[in-house]
Every structure is written in structure tokens, then in C-alpha cells.
Amino acid sequence: MPLLDIDNLRTWFYTRNGVVRAVDGVSLQVEPGETLGIVGESGSGKSVANLSYLGLVPSPPGRIVSGTAMFDGIDLIKAPGPVLRSIRGKRISMIFQDPMTALNPYMTVGKQVMEPLLVHDGLGRAEAADRAVQMLESVGLQDAAGPEARMRAYPHQLSGGMRQRVMIAMALVTHPQLLIADEPTTALDVTVQAQILELIKQMQQRLGTAMILITHNLGVIAGTCDRVLVMYAGRFLESATTRDLFYSPRHPYTRALMDSMPSARKPGEDLYTIPGLPPELTSEIVGCPFAPRCAHAKDVCRRRPALLQEVAPNHATACTRVQAGEL
């Protein structure tokens, strides 16, 4: 049984300029201990999709229009506030992109890491502090003056990498079953990115936590994930094991993404860019959302809804033409 089973999730934003269909009918499953990657450009809805079922999308203007998100027999979308809160931060944790702004500047690091333990596990201060110190140590946040000194530090006194380590400690201190990492390395210096990614992987293995890794960086996916979903304009266009996705991408968008990676080019060659821009999400898209930019698009692509369908074992794509064996 999957740990998390999301079905037909739609999150729309009701703004002054119309209804933005940020997430428009996505389904996914996460198995215990597995690492699922979601890759997509900024604005593709990958963050919103995950914030939705945790009740973290600001409403108004956001509204979950349809869908279920089953977690251990509970539909998170219909769950009352207290139930959702007892899961959030305890059994499902999040790491955000920018550790600069995601940590509370007015609170010491120690207090922030202790907080989930105090709220969810009902631990006493001393015990929570002990656990927090251990956790900070295991994410590599050491101080010459001892770990207690780190507990008393404020976020602004730490480097970006150190702050992200604090975020990780805070997210994992309650030993959650699922970790959602939303662009955990994007805001960091390149030299630190690999370290943080490695740390997340290590911690995840040690605690047996499943993870959804959200990123726009295919490179991050490659070394980390078991399975990958490719998201575009609020929908999933392709779903495959990491290996399959990199060795035999099927959807034209995925292939275009691969081609856009600078490493896919020989030195001196011009870089590849996908022509056009992602579609406006304020009007309903009937056919394939990628069709206007797709080199292989035909009339049928613009007319018929593009739905994920398996084209090989454990490999699904939403391209009508691939499904028809034309590509």
C-alpha cells in the first residue's frame, strides 16, 4: 500500500486576473522509504501541488477544487485542521528552498528544532533540548564551543549551508515517514549543494523516510531519486524510473529538457533552448499543454486531452503520439 496516494488533485487560484489552474489534475503515489522526484520549470505547479494537500496554500486566493490525498487511511484534503496539524510536521515534514527566509529570524536555532518535539511528542524542555542537540550534531552542525552554543545561535549568524542543515534537522527531528524537499539546494552555493543533497540522502536512509524531491534541476534528480515525475503547466507529462527517464525519455518535453542541459552539448556548440513560453494557466487547456512548443505536435495534440498512460513497464507518458507509437 502506498504511503501517500494522491488522486486527481486540482488547485486553482482565484485572482483578479482570472482563475489560474496552477495544479490541474495530478495523481501520484509514494511508497514507504522511496524517493520520488518531481521535476519541472518554475511555475509548473510542483510546489503548489505539494503544499496543497498539506493545507499550506494560502486561501484565498488558492482553493483545492478536486482530489484526494490518502495518507495512512486519512484523506488529508478533507481532514479537519487539528488532524492535519497532527500529521504535518510530525509524520510529513518539509524542507524549503531558501533557508535564509524559511527560518524564523527571531528565534534561536535550538528553539526552532525543539519546537516540533514539544508540540507533537509532548516532550519536556530538557528532553527536547537533548534530542535537538543530537539532531543538530547528526546533520553536521558543530561548533568549537560545543553543540549547546549552536543551539543558542540565531539563523543570521549561520551560513546558507548551515541554515539548510538546521532546516533538515528541524524537519527530521520527529522521524517523519515522508519528507517533502522543495528545491532544497537551489538557494545554496554550488559548492555546498552536493553536501546538502548527500546529507539529505544519508539521513533519509538512516531514518527510513520516504521523500518527494521537488526540483528544476535534472542533475539533482539523477543522483537521488528512484522515480521521477515530469511536471508542466500543472500536469504530469511523464512518469518513469530515474534510469529510464535519463536513458529513454519518451515525452517530447522531457527530451527537450534533456537537450537543454548544457552537458548534453559538445563544447563550442550552441546551447539548446525550447522555443516559446509555458502557456498562460488562466484559460483551460484542452489538449496537450506542451503542444504549442512541441516540434512534433499535430492537430490531434491540441484537441485530445493528454493523459498519462503506460507505454513500457513502469514508464508512463502523456504524449498522444508516443502512445500511438508514432514517435
Added chain:
Amino acid sequence: MTRFIMRRLAEIVPVLFVIVTLVFFMIRLAPGGPFDTEKSVPPEVLENLEAYYHLDQPLYRQYLMYLGRLVHGDLGPSFKNSNFSVNELIGLGFPVSLELGLYALAVALVIGLASGISASLKPNSARDYVPMSLAMAGICIPNFVLGPLLVLVFALWLGWLPSSGWDGPLYKILPALTLGAAYAAYIARLTRGSMLEVLSQDFIRTARAKGLSEARVVLRHALRGGIQPVVSFLGPAAAGLLSGSFVIETIFQIPGLGRLFVQAAFNRDYTMILGTVLFYASLILVFNLAVDVIEAFLDPRIREEHRNHA
């Protein structure tokens, strides 16, 4: 922190010196004097009076004499109330103003913070619009309009409360409300604005993602940042509130410092004017310092800045 406070306290002295000098020469170089109105006073008596207050001496000597007394904390004798020193008059008026100010401050803080926070939690709802419209009214209806209106309704028409005086708890309700209303309005608007800004920040989303209750998110995570602008506003505001308001004290016939000052100004009571200006200025400076200290207490980043500068 102690060093920061010490340094700031040391800075207050030159500022006060500049203010004394400025005001001293401004009022002395202006035409007219404290004994102008007393037409019936024979010239010999006037001469005696002027000699008694050293008004017959050159201005710079008077200035130096004033400073000399000031160093010992002596604000000199009042020109008009010849039986009182300025220190005594301030000692009489200030406690009354302080009491009124504290009530008004309490009114302003309780109403302002509560409605501001509550509005920020449900923006663009009735819970936002109603208190914010009232706050706008509080800003647009000046206290010298509100005061008489409240007196008209609650004292003259309904007869529930006394219209003026300062004799018991009932007498303090209308003045405190009148004085506190505008401040409550400002605080409500400030609180709403800054709380909205803080609540939209990433670390609030983090706090929610941790599964904290909404109350804990607001009180533990948002409030510290959210009340910062209110604290900065409270410095000058508290100084103004505690030193009493001329208008309120005039409308309600309250024997506070504000009324004493206005009388002193009209009477050209030189020492009393200088004394009250100095007293008010010190209040403002001390409150501004208190604000800086509280801000540092609230925000570790400011604390660090102070440490580095000290």
C-alpha cells in the same frame, strides 16, 4: 547592551543642551515679557521684580545663570506663580498627566493591538473592515472633536459620566478614551499592516508546516516581528501620551502638566516654558532609548548591531 545604553544616555546631554539654548534665546529674543500685562504695577515694583528674576542682567549672563542652576537640577522659580519653583509645578502637574497617559496608553494598546492582530488574520473580511473603518475614523476625528462629542452624549445628554474634573475613577473614563482613541487607531493600522507582512513571510509557512496551532504560529512566530513598528511608534507616542495633552486637559479641566504649559506659554513664564520643554524633551529622548532597547530585545539582529557599534 549596557554599554549601548550608557553611550546613548551620554548622547542625550548635548541634545538637551542644544534644545535649552535654542528655546532660551528664541523666547527671550521675542518681543514681550512676563510682566507686560500687569499694567497696575508701579515702576519701582516692576524694577524689583526684574531684579529678583535677574531680568535686568545682560541676556548671556542670565543664560549662564540658568545653565548653572540647571546643572544642579534646578529649573528655577516660576515667573507667574511666584510661590512655586518650576520643579514643584512639574511635580504637581506631571503625576496627573502621567496617570491620564497611562490609562490612555492602556486603552490604545489593548484596543489597537487586539483589533490590528485580529484584522490581519482575516484580511478583507468583516473582521478586517469593521475595526479598520473605526480606526480610520479614529484618525480623522480629532480629539478636540471627539472629546466634546463624548461629553455631549455621555455627560450632558445621558448624564452617565461627569463632564469635567479629576476627582474619582468616573472622571477618568472620558479623558482616557478621548486621548487613547487616536493612538489606538494608529496602533491598529500599524499592527495590521506589519502583521500582514510578517504573516506572508516564508518562516511563517515553515511554522505552519511544522504543524503548529494557528495560535502558536501567530503568538510565537509572527508577533515578535509584527509588533516592531508598533514599538517604534510607541516611543514618541508614549512620551506624548504620558506628558498629557493640552487639548484633553483643557476640555476636561484636568490639572495636568499640559495645561500648566499652555498657561505658561500664554503668560510668557520663561522658566516654566523652558522647564517643561526640557522635561518633555527628556521624556522623548528617554522613551526613544527605551524603544531601541525593546527593539533589540525583540530582534537578535538589532542586538548584534548594537554590540558591534558599542
Added chain:
Amino acid sequence: MPDAMQNGEILEQGGPSGAEKGTSLWKDAFHRLGKNRLALCGGIFLAFMVALSLATPWLAPYAYDAQDLKLGAASPSAGHWLGTDTLGRDQFTRILYGGRISLMVGFAATAVSLLVGVLYGAIAGYVGGRTDSVLMRIVDILYALPFTIFVVILMVFFGRNMMLLFLAIGAVQWLTMARIVRGQVLSLKQADFIDAAVVLGYSRRRIILRHIIPNVLGPVIVYTTLTIPNVMLLEAFLSFLGLGVQAPMSSWGVLIKEGADVMEEYPWLLLFPSIALSATLFALNFLGDGLRDALDPRAAKD
């Protein structure tokens, strides 16, 4: 270097379209303002009040000092829409003339504070260094002056004429304006897009005219709009204490004071001028709030 020059030229040629974007920002702000109903009503009401005060000499049914002692204080009637005061003077006429003075003080004193504040702040921010710290130290000291007291002293000691009233009020209102302008100029001096303009070799004149002034203007306009009601309040407050406008001339503050003295018998004498003043203050504040929302692209984003 030649490359950089070329880029500079290309961008310089792109200037006109850049300027168009600049105006469209203002157009955009104007559009947003137009959509804000409260601000719009405020603006219209204000325009109406200004028109009324300009046309007062022709509109007013009576002379402002025409007394009818026999009539005394009469409640509103067909002959005197808003009643008469204790000296039998027509209240509607008095409010019209009072509004003229109140609005004039509001605008004139704000203009003084605007002029002084903008110049002072711009110089401090632009020159920077020691000049800046000295100038700002002065502002800090002045901030410590209890300035209502300061104005009271000024008015008591230096006669109660209108010019002095403008100057006294303007003199205490420019401090915040100076701080705003200085802060804005300082942050602009360090802003990346100014660096970019410098690197592209734009002239100092162009940078100041095209980049600095438009960016300072927004906050200045907003703060000016919000200064006017403050100034009008201060004037009314002084008049209430008997330190502002002198009889037989009147301002709303004077009328409110007179009304408050006799409110038990003749409540309309307090009520009508209070409504006139508060309604105008409402209008100005709504307009100011609307302008702030319209001119701050950050706040407008949603």
C-alpha cells in the same frame, strides 16, 4: 571596451521604449487608483471642497462677519441652512470661509514642508559622508523637540499671523519628509539598476532625471498626501487653543472651539464644522492610502 560601448548605444537607443515603460508604470498606478473606490471618492470629495473654497466669495449667502445679534444662535432653517452662531452669523457661510483657511493652511504649510524636506533629504542622501551625518544628526535633535510645544511657543511669541502659521507648521513637518527622501536616495545610490546605468555610461543628468527622481517621487507624493491632513489637524488644534487663526476670520478649528463652548445649548454649532473637518480628513487619508497602494508595485501585486 568597444563591445560595452556598443551595448550602451543599443540600450540608449532602446531608451524611448524604456521611457514608455516608465510612463506606463504611472499609468498603471493611476489605473489602480481609479479602481480603488474609496480613494476615488476621497479625491472627488477633495476636489469638490477645493472648488467650494475657491468659489466661496460667490457662493456664500452672507458676508462672513455679518452679524444678526437679534437672531442669536438659531437652529438650521431655510434662511440659514446650518443655523447661526451666538452672534447671529450664518454657520454655512462661516464653514465655507473656515474651510478656505483650513485648506489653504493645509496646502501651503505642506508645500513648505515639502520644499524644505525634499531639498534637505536629497542633499543629505546625495552628498553623503560627513555632510549626511551632520545633517541627519540635526534632524535627530529636532525630532527630540516636542514639536507641538515648539509650535505653541512660536505662535505665542511671534504673533499669530498666517504666514507664521504656515512656516511654523511647515517647519515641524519636514523632518519625516527629509528622512524619507534621504533613505530613498541612499538606497537608490546603491541600487543595482543605478550601477547599471552608470556602467552603461549614462550622463549624471540622465541618471538623476530618468532614474532617481521618478523613483523618489512615489513615496514623496504619498507622504505629501498624508501630510496635508496632519497639517490641517495641527492648524485646527492651534486654533482650538486660540493660537491659530484670529477673529473675525475663522477656520474649522476655530468654529469647533466656538461650538464646543456652547454645545450644550446649540449642538449644531459643534456638529457641522466637526463634520466638515473630519470628512475632509477622511477624504485626504483615503486618497493617501489609495496612492500608497497604487504607487507601491510590491503592495499591488496579488
